[in-house]
């Protein structure tokens with residue numbers, strides 16, 4: 001029988017060694033451990049050194065994912081790197097391919113901010129369902145500390161760096177049970193890492209732009225409102241597509257942005273606290289890395305077991321949001 005189903009067979013993660021707790025941030029901006037903890041649930045985050053790179057974090061997470069799936073890097077057909085902070089604007093997936101020695105794999109980046117992992121999961125699944133590829137490596141990796149304004153207390157306390165990866169494989173039964181994805185560019189201005197154009201005269205009458213990207217700006221209140229409203233809706237949609245009810249979910253795995261968002265979404269969906277995966281206290285918001293990082297930790301802790309049903313949902317800049325319901329393992 002032709003294998004046109006998708007299964008997620010391995011996971012891995014990697015974070016930089018340097019940790020920055022809330023107390024350390026009080027030396028940079030007017031804030032307190034109490035404010036950050038009660039408003040966000042974050043206690044510390046990992047920060048990359050200048051010698052770290054998105055591709056090296058991504059490769060470290062990938063090696064674990066490949067090993068836990070029981071395959072070799074040379075078995076990979078496709079590498080998708082979900083990131084908003086590539087080491088190279090032309091993309092970093094090919095650097096990861098080289099570091100892994102995955103010489104058969106085609107590799108490219110995918111940008112959908114904090115929704116990148118969920119968008120990548122659905123993208124990877126399409127290649128498998130059409131029978132084109134059998135072994136796909138999906139990575140979510142970001143070094144947002146490069147793009148944080150360390151003088152802006154509204155954003156600098158929120159973010160951290162990291163990488164998570166999964167291997168998707170062709171399988172007889174399809175373990176991606178349902179999904180739903182959404183974008184709304186009319187709300188783009190609420191969360192940006194924008195390119196600031198600066199005009200430079202190349203020749204008389206001909207100007208080119210030679211700007212740079214500017215640090216993250218966010219309207220926290222609007223993004224909070226958006227997340228709490230849209231995430232339960234999109235999970236409901238994905239559950240409908242999967243023909244499942246909310247009671248059948250074993251784990252709620254949300255983008256790790258804010259504990260209050262996790263709590264509010266769980267409450268709206270009537271999902272008990274013990275089913276909610278949360279590790280943001282230790283890592284903050286790691287953007288595209290947050291879902292696979294939390295997934296990998298929960299798998300390694302023995303919380304997530306084979307055949308468990310996971311409802312994952314990412315949301316963020318774009319604005320973008322999405323949910324995927326999948327069953328863990330072969």
Ligand code: ACO
Pocket residue numbers: 030031032035036039040113114115153154155157191219220221223224227257258261285287315316317
């Ligand atoms: N320390 C102390 N005080 C602070 C800090 C801080 N770090 N940051 C803000 N404040 C102050 C504000 O200035 C404000 O003071 P004021 O009332 O005197 O004006 C007060 O605290 C309240 O600020 P709010 O912004 O209203 O605080 P809120 O409770 O909304 O929490 C937060 C802010 C944590 C950012 C929240 O809105 C949030 O989590 N939003 C969602 C962010 C998110 O989910 N992003 C996900 C996508 S990320 C991506 O895609 C890259």
